[in-house]
Amino acid sequence: MMAERPALVVRNLEVSFLTVDGEVQAVRDVSFEVGRGEIVGLVGESGSGKSATALAIMGLLPVVSSRVRGSAMVSGVDMLALSPRQLARVRGRDMGMIFQEPMSALDPLFRIGDQIAETVRAHQRVSRRAAAARAVEILGEVGIPDAASRSRAYPHQLSGGMRQRVMIAMALVSEPAVLIADEPTTALDVTVQAQILGLLRRLSRDHGTAVVLITHDLGVVAETCSRIHVMYSGEIVEACGVDEALLAPEHPYTSALIQCIPRAGRHRQPLHSIPRRRGSSPDVRPSGCRFLPRCAHAAEICKAPQPLLDLGDRAVRCVRHDQLALPGAVERVPQ
Amino acid sequence: MTGLLQDGAMPAGPLLSVDALCVQFDLPGAKATLKAVDGVSFEIGRGEIFGLIGESGSGKSSVARAIMRLAPIAAGAITLAGTRLDQLQGRELRRHRRRVQMVFQDSSDSLDPRMTVRQAIAEPLRMQDAPPADAGGLVASLIQRVGLDESHLDRKPHTLSGGQKQRVNIARALALSPELLVCDEAVSALDVSVQAGIINLLLSLQQELGISVLFISHDLGVVAHLADRVGVMYLGRLAEVASAEALTSRPRHPYTEALLAAEPEPRPSTHRAARPPLIAGEVPSAANPPSGCRFRTRCRYVRERCAAEQPPLRPVDGGGLVACHFAEELVLEGRRA
Known part of the structure; x- marks a missing residue:
């Protein structure tokens, strides 16, 4: 290869x-x-x-x-x-x-x-x-x-x-x-x-x-x-195969972006949106995770600078990625 | 005149009825006219969101602009709760304008950069013959209604994001308690994360205020999510009208089928129909449309009759309307569930 x-x-x-x-x-x-x-x-x-x-x-x-x-x-x-x-x-x-x-x-x-x-x-x-x-x-x-x-x-x-x-x-x-x-x-x-x-x-x-x-x-x-790089605020936050990103996103922003899109079978149900929190401005970037002010999964640890973590076939800029089971584009069947 | 009869009476029937509407523009230079809208009829019920795609x-x-009386109406009738909007002139027209309000695609162009948000929302109130006594209180409740807060009232448009500006435009459109809100590509210029918030706002306005909405967009996914019923337009005519669910799961017009097939699906390859595009080429010029069925030049089911005879918009089983001679015979594919 x-x-x-x-x-x-x-x-x-x-x-x-x-x-x-x-x-x-x-x-x-x-x-x-x-x-x-x-x-x-x-x-x-x-x-x-x-x-x-x-x-x-x-x-x-x-x-x-x-x-x-x-x-x-x-x-x-x-x-x-x-x-x-x-x-x-x-x-x-x-x-x-x-x-x-x-x-x-x-x-x-x-x-x-x-x-x-x-x-x-x-x-x-x-x-x-x-x-x-x-x-x-x-x-x-x-x-x-x-x-x-x-x-x-x-x-x-x-x-x-x-x-x-x-x-x-x-x-x-x-x-x-x-x-x-x-x-x-x-x-x-x-x-x-x-x-x-x-x-x-x-x-x-x-x-x-x-x-x-x-x-x-x-x-x-x-x-x-075949592959996708998701960017947020000037940084790559997730990079992997397109199917993998859509099935099981590991960065909260990737997942949120997928959830914003209207999808069949959910007629007239409220869509997920990513609100810009009060006081957060695109010009003022937090020193830690840049998505933190808008993230639903933010924790204390996210205030530290976030490197792009190399997971082999995927890279994610989220320290909590393995603690979150984020929704993708299709309902996941519980095993 | 008929509008007076309606005052105080319990409304019945649709809120808006568009009947055989034609909108025509003169082409400069060439001695020809362009029929942008050619015989379009539909109704919008009270409290209904009607999508036009x-x-x-x-x-x-052009349909939206005709309803707003911003485009030349060559023929047909537009009736809002008994009032013939197309026949209004001068003072009468001004009096009825408040009943239909519009939100445009470009959220910045619709706001005066020198006005604060408070002034922008209060402006339509101020223009009325009898401004409300508590305009200030009304403005404050409007800004909250669209999901912003009073701290935004003293800001100028340039300090707001695109989504916030569009919320201000909606608040402003709501200021005169219109019966119909016309949204022309109102979410098309916004990022998806922001677009979702505006769609949610429109859904809640419909549920809580019972307002009717004409929602115009090129995005079938957005329209099908939001609207109760959807009309599909092609080259100045309606190809199909059906409930959003019927339209996407069981399209009856070949053009609707092609639109659904062309829609890029944000789903993994295992959950996506691998379909080749169903139509080639592009929309022909409206100045010189094909005879008979206007979609026939791009339709993969085309037959001889399609060129000779214009298919009328007619009811089919399932409750929808379709303008295709062969709707009963064709087995068309909808969206994958």
Whole structure:
């Protein structure tokens, strides 16, 4: 299993932003890896640091107002140690990214085929004609019907789902080892979302692309990923297989997040919510467990700093994890 | 006029009745019109939560805006407890507006950043012809009713979280004791942990105040959890109306089946139906909708009759309404229990 080196290895990633109020830490002690052909989910609510993690790995955070530490190895090269110039060369070739809003990544003034061909020529020494042919080919592969004539369309002439397919085509045209997808289906209708997630699964499997899928939606993770990393307040609080997390979560936040989602058979019953306790603010972080002010299982011991505990096939940032039998996504049959 | 007759009388029948509603927009430039809503009929009972679900372009928000008299009504009737809302003008319209209040998706845009929470909630009271004597007491009870406390009253919106702001918007909507609350994607922008709290609040408002709610969302899971009955819209028309439980366990329209299949299930693989997406493609343009059944271009059960004939919304066994010629023959799959 471990003979092959993972496509992406992130170690001890720290991100902080410089604000008028001083340095604010957005990501702390984040480490994970993604193997070839694997899709790993990074899940969290707003402010969890999941997008800052993605932008840091891609080298897309503003140099002046942010500080990034740690390493992110892609094909043996540390992305975080590269100069902006070196980074521009690998970005797109070794590492692709897709965003929630495709219009932000597409230039409204150029035909989509030309934009993809430009990406091809930025990384490969091929003729214009070959690049254009490659663009049509990849557009067909991401499910754009009649790709040859659609490649001459401008972004505004396409629907949201088609634009998202174009962005995926552009990110994958150079067959990068790693694809980072930040909420790629959040703005899409649910029937289109199902198609795009299916496309990501197929492309990852066929090309061996390692995918980091960033989302707030546990349903999307369940349908797409093999492993999950749950983030809260800038830290990974639980990392394990998706089925294991949904069946038997060991961190109270993972469990609470699952319980918040309406589920079949519980029509009109009150949902679990995670109230923000009075006096707790996302800006003021407790020195111990960061989830403590909102945790239903908090105890005195939780006020001490919480390391990410390595349990072999799972990692949990909760000192009480083995004392709690937390509910998951399905009722557990008592043995 | 009919509204006067209702005053003091014991109400009977549905609270809101929407009958053959059409909402039409003129497309700028092209000499064409876009029928955002094309012949939609449904009723909302007293104390009922009615869910309206659909993808983008389905016309669900236009229905809400027509009820609020914020969208041009081309044809049809909207009746609130005997009052034809669609025919009201000027002073009369203003007098009846208080009876239906709306909560929007963006909790920040709906609040004036310069007003305190107290001012925001009191504003609708102040705008009335006869403001209540104890407005201050009413504001205090409203803020508690939505799960905040009086310490929040002197704060400005920017110091509140998204969920707290949405609670303020609900308090404000409740200030004039409306009969109907219209929520258009009111929880869609919130984190799930916060969304759950707002859903619980709406359920308790229904139970304790007996208020009726039109709850519009693209999220079938949320709508099916909260609503008594659900209407499924596709390209300006209703495809199906049924109780939330019947709709999810036994859908009768192919589009409802496809929506259920596309819904990502947050459950382990052993407890999840591994179904391929049932529909390809995207919603066609409302400016140029397909003939006959509007879903036919994406329907996997499509037959010749679907292009020729528009299926009416009609009752089927089980108590629901469905707009499909072949509802009796099709065996459709619902959610896994």
